[in-house]
Each structure stands twice: as C-alpha cells, then as structure tokens.
Amino acid sequence: MIKLNVLFLLTLSTLVQADDYFLNFKGEPIQGALIIAHTNAGADVQIDNQSVETTEDGYFMFGFGRFDDQAKTLKIQHNGYTYTTTVPVKTRAFPTEKIDGLPPSKVNPPEGFWDRIKKEQAEVKQARSESNKARHFLQNFIWPAKGRVSGVYGSRRILNGEPKRPHYGMDIANVTGSPVIAPADGVVRMAVTDHYYTGGTIIIDHGYGLNSTYLHLNKLDVTVGQQLKQGDKIGEIGATGRATGPHLDWRLNIGTSLRLDPQLIIAPEPE
Template identity: 50%
Template sequence: MKRWLVVCLLLLAGMAQGRALANEPPPGLTWQGDFSQGGLVIGRAEPGLQIKLGERMVSVAGDGRFVFGFGRDEPASVPLTVTRGGKAEQVALQVTARTYDIQRIDGLPPAQVTPPPAVLERIRRENAKIAEVRQRNTPRQDFLQGWIWPVKGIVSGVYGSQRILNGEPRQPHFGIDIAAPTGTPVLASTDGEVVLAEKDFYYTGGTVIIDHGMGINAAYSHLQSVTVKVGQRVKQGEKIGTVGATGRATGAHLDWRVNWFDVRLDPQRLLPKE
C-alpha cells in the first residue's frame, strides 16, 4: 500500500511538472504567445480574476483581455499569481532562455564610450520623458491587430545584442535596427496614439513613441523627419516619419523597439513568419 501511494505521489508530481513546463494556464485563464525572453503573451480571464506576474499587477480589461511580456534577461521561472474571491493560486511560468551576440571593442576614445558631463542632464530629462509615456495604461487593444515591418531594409542590429567598449559593458540593444536610405518612409507598425514626437533627442535623435494599449508601446528612433504630433491617432501603415541618422547613429537606419511598460520585447518576434 505504501509503495502504491509513493508511486501515485510521484506521478502527480510529474504531472504538475509537465503542466508547468508546458505553461498550461491555471483555471479561469486562456492564453497564447511566446514564453521566451523578449516574448509577448496575450490571454483572456474569467470575470473577477486578478493576475500578478512576479511583483507586477497585470491589467485585465472589461472583456477579460490581458497581456504581459518577458524581458531580455528574464529568469527561467517567473511566478504568476491568480486571485479569485481572496483565494490565490500560483504557478511557475517557464521562460525559455536565448543566446545573445556579445561584441568586445577596445581602444576607443573615451568620448565615444561615455557622454560628456555637459549633456548628462539633458539625457536624464529625455530619458524621464520616455519612461513617463511608457507607463501609460490605456484600455485600447490596438496590438491585437498584429504588426507589420515599419520600414523595408536590411536588419543590421538584433534584439539582445550587447557591446563591451574598452572593457565596460554597455546597455544591451533592446530593438532591431533596419538599415535603409535616408528619407525612406517609416510606417506605424500597428494602430495607436502618438504619445511622444521629438525631433532631436541626444541618443535617439528624431523619436516617435506610439501607445498601442494596455502598456504596449513602440518606439521609432533616429528619424530624419517626424511627421506626426502627440495625441494624433495613426493607422497601421500610416507614415510617421522618415529614416535618418540623427542622435547617436553611425549610419541611416531605423531603431524599432516594442515594450510592455518598461519590459523590453523583441519586435521581430511579433511579426508574422514569412
């Protein structure tokens, strides 16, 4: 009898582990998406449920829709807590790790590695503006429409890559770079509202950020021209600016990034597979 009980317990443990590895949603939730670093998950919850991913509350819309994402360095296991009527259930989501391209470059002049002190205050102000708009949590669900390439060109930089300059690790690249001739039209990758439109940021030059709802936003950087204004509604495929080499750029390209609030997603994984 004891042996039979041990076998049953082992089987139940194995089933629970299998459920965790498959990221099967707990009762009351359905979802689909990419459970890997940089991935996005979209789901629906039954009425009355509250969802928490790690330490962050996940917004649930009136129709039950919710969305969350994983960052570049997300740990292998992330707790997700579902609460109904004061009773909480927690599951461990398994996040697939990725390998990133790391480049070491030595012998650079210091000015190319660290910005001069005179511009540090400007950088702080501009970063604060970007951080503020990325915290917007509007009920729109434009991101459900799907995504298109904002510009046609050669992918010259990928998500997650990182450079170590003169022995100092720099911030990883959180988007994709698309090389294209100066003046090439840049299009909105899906519907949304323009929440930032700047022509001359220190790092990103001409910069547009579009809110796509529920914390999902997209940034378009190094633009030669910005053709939209804050508060403007744009449709997928609508021109928002042109490719340039403004800010800290060494050649004409678009730096395209997508976030869930301050969580950096991989834009390339949102695009339809060709």
C-alpha cells in the same frame, strides 16, 4: 489539476475546466517575449504577486526581459477559486561585439551633455508611463519599415574594454527617407526631433501599458496625441542622434521598464 497551455509560434488553443475556468497564451515564453493571455472575464490576475490590469473580457499581457531566467507565477481568482501556475522562461544566447581603439567621446558622452541626457530620459519615461484602455495590443503587428535587419535585441558591445548596456531594439537599415509606418493602431505619446542619443524619436501607446518606440528618424509626420491606424506613415528613416548610418531602431516596452524584443511579434519578412 490545472494544466497550462503555453502556445508557441503564435498559435492559439483553448483550455476549459469543469468550472469554465480557462487560460490561453499567445507567444513563446523566452527572454524578450511579449505574452498575450486570455482568461475569464472579471477574473483577478496577479503575476509574481503583482496585480495585472485586464480587459473587460479577460485579456492581459506580461513579458520576459533580457535577463529574466526565472519562471513567472500566475495567480488567477475566478468565481471564488484561486488558480496558480508557473510559466518557465527559455534563455537565449545574445551576441557580443568587442571594439577597441575608439576615442573616449565614442565610448561615453562628454560631461557637458549629461544634464541634457538625464532630462531627455525623464521625458521618455513620462511618455512610456502614459497609457489608455485601447485594445490595440491585441492586433497582429506588422513591420514598421522595409530593410535589412542590421541589429538585434539583447546584443551587447564592449567598447575599449568597457561593457555597455545591451541593445534593446531591432535595427532595420535602409536609405535615408525610407518610410516608417505604425505597426499597429495607437496614439502618439512622444514626437521629438533632436534627442541626444536617439535624434528623431516617436513613442506610440498601444493600450494597457504596451508602447513602441522609433529612433534616429530623419523626418516626423505625426504629433503628440494623434490617433494612428496600422499602416499610417509616421516618419522616415534617418541617422539622427548617435547613429553611424541610416536605420530605424524599433523598440517595444510594457510600461517604463520592461524592454521586449519587437522582432518576436512580427512575421519573419516584411510584407
């Protein structure tokens, strides 16, 4: 019988079976969580019947989105055996804020901007689809900026009675010009100054599909293709795009569609 070690609070332990099969996790399986897993080198891994890319020594990742409420099924084939287990997900209570009496332009963008917004969304999707075989996703991420947490992942606003999409980032408020740094090594996949919604925008590829995004920047200090080390300055906090005040909106994705909570992968307070 295979037992599953689900590791909470970024602790780590090891499980070894008689045939040397093992499966370790780093991260807590809750909505918005990034899970780093480690199994035998050369093993074939599937999650919910979808193949997952692994490093040469058996590391891989998966995650739970904001609305995920079903367990994930992991299937690992190693040395002619198939091991199957499930990882249940814990649900979270996300805050909701209702705001009424807003002018229509603050609820939905004017029709004249729709083509621009669609084009910029396609650019973001393309940048997030680019990934290399770097192992930077295994690093311990640090805070990308100092400041007050002014917005959290998963929160939702109802504007003039119209439910809007959930907020998929962690907001860190500070004065305009405050430095923003790379929380882990990576390569820059996007560096633009004037997207309609997000203004100054940077996307960093951390390898094997994990990417992070930095929004509303007042200044950019990087270019596309630039290799970064953890702690390198990438820009400055601002209020560009559709922002009501200076802050960094920091986001974390696997690929183009799985949106995760970056606050779950860092220490409670910045260094």
